[in-house]
Amino acid sequence: MSLSTRLLPVFLWTLISVWKFSTGLVGRLGGAVDMPCLYKPLSYDLEKLLVYWQKGNPNSSDLMVIQLHNGQITDTYQNYQGRVYMDPTMMLEGNFTLHLKDLSLNDSGNYKCIIMLNTPVIQMLNQIYTELEVAAPFSIPVVTHPVEGQLKYGQEVTLTCTSYGGKHQPMIIWLNSSEGSELIVDQKLNSMELSSGTLNVTSTVTLNITAPLNVTCIIRTPEENVTSQQCKLFVLILCKEWNYGEMR
Template sequence: MVGSNVELSCMHTTEEDFDLNQLYVYWQISVSGTPTTVTYLSENSTVGHGNNQYKDRAQMSLDRMKLGDFSLLLYNITPQDEQDFNCLVIRNFEKIVNTVVTLHVAANYSMPVVSVPPSTPQDEELTFTCTSKDGYPEPKVYWINKTDNSLLDEALQNSTVSLNPRGLYDVVSVLRIRRVPNMNVGCCIENVLLHQNLTVSSQTALASEANASVTEHNTNDTLKNAAHTPPENSRTGLTVLIILGVAAVAVAVMFLWLKGRCPRWNYAAGAQASRPELEQTDHV
C-alpha cells in the first residue's frame, strides 16, 4: 500500500551460516532496460545505495544475512516502486541466489461523489458526474441501473483518468442518460488489485438538490412576505391612529346629536322675561 513499508523476501535455505566477507549481495531494478542497483553489500561487509531514489528507504540486515536471509526492507512505498526487484547473491564468483520479486503497489480510491448539474423537468436528458481520486492502479468505472442492478451501456459514459502530482490516479466520469421517472443510477469505482468496489447512488445527489431547491424557495417566500409585512412597531402605531380616529368621529357625532335636541337660547327674550313689570296705577 502506498505510504506503507514492505519486505521483499530473499532466502538461502540450504546453509545456516555465512561469512559476509565472502559475499556480494545486490538488489537491482531495471531502469530503461538497464540493471540499476538499489542497495548492495560488498565483501568488506558495508552496505551502500546505488540509486538516490532508495537512499534511506532501502535496508538489509547484516545479522539476518549471516543466517541466509537477504530480504530487503523498503520504507514509504510509492507508485514508482511497482516493478521487478532482483536479489543476487554471489560467493566466490558463483551465484548462489538469483531471485526476482515482483512488487505490486495499491492505494485506496476516495469514496465516489456523484453530482447532478441543474436541469428542468422539461429536459429529456440528465447528466451525472462521478469523481474519485488518489487511487492506484488505474481504476475501472461502471455506471449501474440501481433499479435492477444492470450495467448501463458504456457508450453513455465518458471517463477521464489522470495522474496527479502524487503519482496516484484521479478519475472523472460523465454519464448522459434519458430522463425516466424515479431514476436511480449508481457509480462504481473498481480497484482490481485490491478487489474493491466503491459504489454511490445518484439518489443521494438528487435528494440533496431537492432539499436545496425547497430551502431556496422557502427563503424567497419568507423574504417576499417580509417585504410586504410592516414591522410590529408600524402595525402598533397604525392601530393607535385608527382608534383615535374612531373616537374623534364618535365625539363629533355626539356633539351634533346634542346640538339638534337643545333649543337655541334667545338672549333678547330672556332679558325681557327676566325684567319685572311695573304695576300701572290710575290716578284720578
C-alpha cells in the same frame, strides 16, 4: 587485485544473465513490501560475503538497490535512498530480505538478490528472483448533483462521478441500481494524470427525471470494479386539477 577488478565478474554476470522468477509480489502504492532472499544455514562471516539487490532495467544495465560488502551496507543509491533496508540481525542468520517502503509505480519490475562468497575466485552461493507489481486501486467513486430536495417531474439533473488514485484509464458505467440495469446516457469523461502517475477521473451525465431513481457509478478496470454508494433521486409529482365544469 583491485576492488574494481574483483567486482568485474559481478557486472559481467549481470549483463549476460537471464531473468527468471521464483516469487511474485503485489504491493500497494505508498505502502511497503518485503522481498525474501535467504541462504541458510549461513556458515560464513558477513565480511566474506557480497550481497547485491538489483532491479532489472530493459534499456540499460540493472539498477543497484542495496548492497552488502566487507560487512557494510550501502543503501544510498538513486531512487532508493531512505526507502530500503536489510536487517543486520537477520543477516547473521542468512536472511537478506529486502524491505522497500513508500512504493511508487516506478518500483514495479523484476528484482534479483545475488549472494556470493568474496574469495579470490568469487563463488556464487544463491540467486533469488522476485517480480513486484505496485497496485494503485481507484478510490470509491462519489456521485454528486447540485439539486437539493425533491425534483420536479421531468426536471433535468446533472450528476457527476469522481474517483482518483488508479493507474489505468477506466471505464465508467452508470447504473439504475433499483433495477440493476445500465443507464444508456451520453457522458462527458475527463481524466487528469498526476505527478505520481495516478489518475483523477470524472464522468458527468444529465438525466431527465420522471420517476424516483437510485443511481450508482462503477469504475471498471481489468483489475477491479469499484462502486459508489447509491445516489437517490426523489420526484415530486404534481397532479393536474381538473375543472369538471369545463369538461361538460
